[in-house]
Amino acid sequence: MSHSISVFISASHSPKLPSPPPVKLSLPFPASISLLPVTRTLRKTSLVVKASDNGPGGVLSASLQDQAISAAPAVADPSSIDVDAVTEAELKENGFRSTRRTKLTCTIGPATCGAEQLEALAVGGMNVARINMCHGTREWHREVIQRVRSLNEAKGYAVAIMMDTEGSEIHMGDLGGASSAKAEDGEIWTFSVRAFDSPLPERTINVNYGGFAEDVEVGDELLVDGGMVRFEVFEKIGPDVKCRCTDPGLLLPRANLTFWRDGSLVRERNAMLPTISSKDWLDIDFGIAEGVEFIAISFVKSAEVIKHLKSYIKARARDGDISVIAKIESIDSLKNLEEIIQASDGAMVARGDLGAQIPLEQVPSEQQRIVQLCRQLNKPVIVASQLLDSMIEYPTPTRAEVADVSEAVRQRADALMLSGESAMGQYPEKALTVLRSVSLRIEKWWRDEKRHEAMELPGIASSFADSISEEICNSAAKMANNLEVDAIFVYTKAGHMASLLSRCRPDCPIFAFTTTTSVRRRLNLQWGLIPFRLSFSDDMESNLNKTFSLLKSRGMIKSGDLVIAVSDMLQSIQKTTAQLVSDNGQRQWSVVVCQYSSSLHAVACKVFNDQKGFGFITPNDGSVELFVRQSAKTEGFRSLGDSGNVEFEVEYGSNGRAKAANVIGLCRAFVGGWYSVGGDDDVCADGYGGCGCASDGGGASDGSGLD
Numbered sequence: 001m002s003h004s005i006s007v008f009i010s011a012s013h014s015p016k017l018p019s020p021p022p023v024k025l026s027l028p029f030p031a032s033i034s035l036l037p038v039t040r041t042l043r044k045t046s047l048v049v050k051a052s053d054n055g056p057g058g059v060l061s062a063s064l065q066d067q068a069i070s071a072a073p074a075v076a077d078p079s080s081i082d083v084d085a086v087t088e089a090e091l092k093e094n095g096f097r098s099t100r101r102t103k104l105t106c107t108i109g110p111a112t113c114g115a116e117q118l119e120a121l122a123v124g125g126m127n128v129a130r131i132n133m134c135h136g137t138r139e140w141h142r143e144v145i146q147r148v149r150s151l152n153e154a155k156g157y158a159v160a161i162m163m164d165t166e167g168s169e170i171h172m173g174d175l176g177g178a179s180s181a182k183a184e185d186g187e188i189w190t191f192s193v194r195a196f197d198s199p200l201p202e203r204t205i206n207v208n209y210g211g212f213a214e215d216v217e218v219g220d221e222l223l224v225d226g227g228m229v230r231f232e233v234f235e236k237i238g239p240d241v242k243c244r245c246t247d248p249g250l251l252l253p254r255a256n257l258t259f260w261r262d263g264s265l266v267r268e269r270n271a272m273l274p275t276i277s278s279k280d281w282l283d284i285d286f287g288i289a290e291g292v293e294f295i296a297i298s299f300v301k302s303a304e305v306i307k308h309l310k311s312y313i314k315a316r317a318r319d320g321d322i323s324v325i326a327k328i329e330s331i332d333s334l335k336n337l338e339e340i341i342q343a344s345d346g347a348m349v350a351r352g353d354l355g356a357q358i359p360l361e362q363v364p365s366e367q368q369r370i371v372q373l374c375r376q377l378n379k380p381v382i383v384a385s386q387l388l389d390s391m392i393e394y395p396t397p398t399r400a401e402v403a404d405v406s407e408a409v410r411q412r413a414d415a416l417m418l419s420g421e422s423a424m425g426q427y428p429e430k431a432l433t434v435l436r437s438v439s440l441r442i443e444k445w446w447r448d449e450k451r452h453e454a455m456e457l458p459g460i461a462s463s464f465a466d467s468i469s470e471e472i473c474n475s476a477a478k479m480a481n482n483l484e485v486d487a488i489f490v491y492t493k494a495g496h497m498a499s500l501l502s503r504c505r506p507d508c509p510i511f512a513f514t515t516t517t518s519v520r521r522r523l524n525l526q527w528g529l530i531p532f533r534l535s536f537s538d539d540m541e542s543n544l545n546k547t548f549s550l551l552k553s554r555g556m557i558k559s560g561d562l563v564i565a566v567s568d569m570l571q572s573i574q575k576t577t578a579q580l581v582s583d584n585g586q587r588q589w590s591v592v593v594c595q596y597s598s599s600l601h602a603v604a605c606k607v608f609n610d611q612k613g614f615g616f617i618t619p620n621d622g623s624v625e626l627f628v629r630q631s632a633k634t635e636g637f638r639s640l641g642d643s644g645n646v647e648f649e650v651e652y653g654s655n656g657r658a659k660a661a662n663v664i665g666l667c668r669a670f671v672g673g674w675y676s677v678g679g680d681d682d683v684c685a686d687g688y689g690g691c692g693c694a695s696d697g698g699g700a701s702d703g704s705g706l707d
């Protein structure tokens, strides 16, 4: 696997670039040393990224242009791009930078299961619809899934489905069909494992766990939903446990139950319950059959169960993957956190049940720990439960709730989740609007204040090829921040490089282009990714041409936008030249030019006097133009040279200066190039040849110091 970074710069954009003046010189290209056979030498790099204001897709061949203009979002036309109206409008109206980065998940319940309500949520920014198998029948959930799918197909949305298992922790029954029940102070209630007919006898609660009556003792405290309602056990009669209400409140169907003795959570035989019950396995089969994108596993205790489930899914899922999300909501999951997250495809900070198992005041620090660990291990993370709990009943949130949402956004969690607010609350759309507007505001504040957190992102690659991807993404993100580009484009089949970019949390959004709808939907959970489905080839130039044309024809990019593109799909790379480049005798540089078979030109550059720098090169009819940026701003690139991916051998001239530098090491780590977006005349349909946009000034002629 090989990769590319390319940078597109337009004439009108004025990025803040570091100060060293450009080195400009001509090299006799034919004299350069080819280390590998070059299939197509010396093509121009006038990559067709014509973002002029002269109308849609001005540079492309007529046929592509026509298709681009007529492309409707939902049509699976190979030349079209799948994007929804909300994303499109957001990009058009507000530009790239102000798009929302934090993703939003809504639990679908009776308040939101209708087609119109689902559409309203999609319009409001829902990225993932969660169905909770604790509630409702499989038939009910199937209908919801089908409605979301129809909505996606009709309107181009990429709303993913997350199925959440019930898990086998202890919970109450369904209240015999009642939507809630009120427990008053001092009332006597009976908790029992008996199967009652509905309606239930008065003040009676059914419990799902057979060992309940054996496990509890007189004097134990019984907590509903982590303390929303409390009871004290005062008598056991066979399977019936008599309790007195000590903290009154509302009992909801299937609410979670925990019992406490002498201030500690009691974990008797219930600790031996399987994480995935037989009912859960049937639900998982259902999820696989319905092709859900995510399965979230409740009450995970160890990494083993995640590994087991993943191999189960692998053997059964028809096309492609279902991501497994570990719900962190028990003491055991906190104990084994790192290995659980490592084994999973993502995690959820399920604060509802977590807060019932650990003291509430420990929940915020555990949330932060989980969010950070997920980011380090490159797993998407969702912060869930009670974000806007008061909005179940009221149309405005409390100040404290807004502060809580802000904190999760500030921690840069991938996603926020609504539970009861959207499942059965009175104001689901309003709650979503609050999540959206708070996310946007906090993200902007964070960027404006340049609050780049100093989070260490450890290397996570397990192979050399993965290290290359990782280095490229880290560098691309850093470069994007330094150059203040408008977006990073990533062309990715399985989504890996898109997630590596998301992990860096760059200042600009990441447009992720992928060929399959299911990958597009799965990427929709991850911070900062705007996923598009697009048919593309291994030829990056034509992919870029096509993308720019399509996006431009729909007004989603415009002249002057600056974009970095990376890809994990290029097939091969050739090293072509190594040359000494001299800057008026003042400074000397070693330059390596790499060339992809797709004709993208790649450059790494090393300052001769052992400083390291970074340059972009534009081979152009036998000449090379080099733009050098010095180390202060290019630390992110250093490791590329240092890691042995690119090695030089320098020849010295009689004056002691370097005369030539040969590539001796592997040269596939890093590719880059400035591409000029010139005037109409400069752009050609095939991406190279005959254009001269690089020669007429070499790149940006914007006075930014690049040219």
Ligand SMILES: Nc1ncnc2c1ncn2[C@@H]1O[C@H](COP(=O)(O)OP(=O)(O)OP(=O)(O)O)[C@@H](O)[C@H]1O
Pocket (backbone or CB within 6 Å): 107, 108, 109, 110, 132, 134, 135, 136, 164, 252, 253, 254, 255, 298, 352, 353, 419, 420, 421, 423, 424
């Ligand atoms: N499909 C559904 N049908 C009916 N009610 C639902 C459904 N999904 C959710 N609800 C209601 O919304 C509430 C909040 O949903 P949520 O998914 O947070 O459930 P929960 O019971 O707290 O379980 P979990 O710990 O898995 O989140 C539930 O308690 C239930 O009353």
Ligand SMILES: CC(=O)C(=O)O
Pocket (backbone or CB within 6 Å): 298, 327, 329, 349, 350, 351, 352, 353, 354, 384, 385, 419
């Ligand atoms: C979401 C969930 O399961 C919880 O908070 O408990």
Ligand SMILES: [K+]
Pocket (backbone or CB within 6 Å): 132, 133, 134, 164, 165, 166, 167, 298
């Ligand atoms: K659940």
Ligand SMILES: [Mg+2]
Pocket (backbone or CB within 6 Å): 298, 329, 350, 352, 353
């Ligand atoms: Mg839970």
